Amino acid sequence: DTGVSQNPRHKITKRGQNVTFRCDPISEHNRLYWYRQTLGQGPEFLTYFQNEAQLEKSRLLSDRFSAERPKGSFSTLEIQRTEQGDSAMYLCALSGPPASGELFFGEGSRLTVL
C-alpha cells in the first residue's frame, strides 16, 4: 500500500466524451504529480502541485486537460473531448519525506478511448 488511491481504475469511453480521474492521498503530502504512461513506455510528466498550487505543466498537457487540487489534498485530472491518442495509464504520485526524494505511485487509472 503506497498510500495513494486512484479512481476509477479503468475507464472506457467514446471519443469526444469527457472523463475525470481522482487521486486521493491517505495522508498529507506537499507535492502531488500526474504522469501519463502509454504501452511499452515510461511515465511522462504531466503536471505537479505544491499543496494547492499547480507549479508546472508539461507541454503534453493540452488545453483539453485540466488538473486541480482544491484543498491541497485530493486531486482531479479531467480530459475534455477525449481522443483515441489519450488512451493511456494515468498515474498519480506523491512526494516522499523531504530528504528521500522518492515518489509513491498509485495503481493508476487506465483510459481506453474508442
Added chain:
Amino acid sequence: SQQGEEDPQALSIQEGENATMNCSYKTSINNLQWYRQNSGRGLVHLILIRSNEREKHSGRLRVTLDTSKKSSSLLITASRAADTASYFCATDAGGNQFYFGTGTSLTVIP
C-alpha cells in the same frame, strides 16, 4: 521527451542469474532513482543514489552512478521469478520534476 534511456529494452535470464540494466541520461542531476513496475500496476521505488555517490546497495540490488558519463546501472543478484517486471530509471534535475526512461523489461525464467 524523456530524460533517460534504459538498455537493454528487454532481458531474459534464468532464475539465479544476475541481471544488469543500464540507464543513460542527458543533463546534470541531483539524484537518480530506480523503480519497478509489475504489469498493469503502479511503480514502486527501489533505490535512490545521489549525484555525489558512486555506488549503493540494498538487499540484492546494487546501483552505480557515473556522473561523468551520465549513466547508471542496476544489478539484481540471484534473480527470482518474482523479479519479473519492468524497471525504470528516473532522474531528478532539481526542478521537482522526475523524468523517467523507457524501461527495461526483465523476464526471469524459473
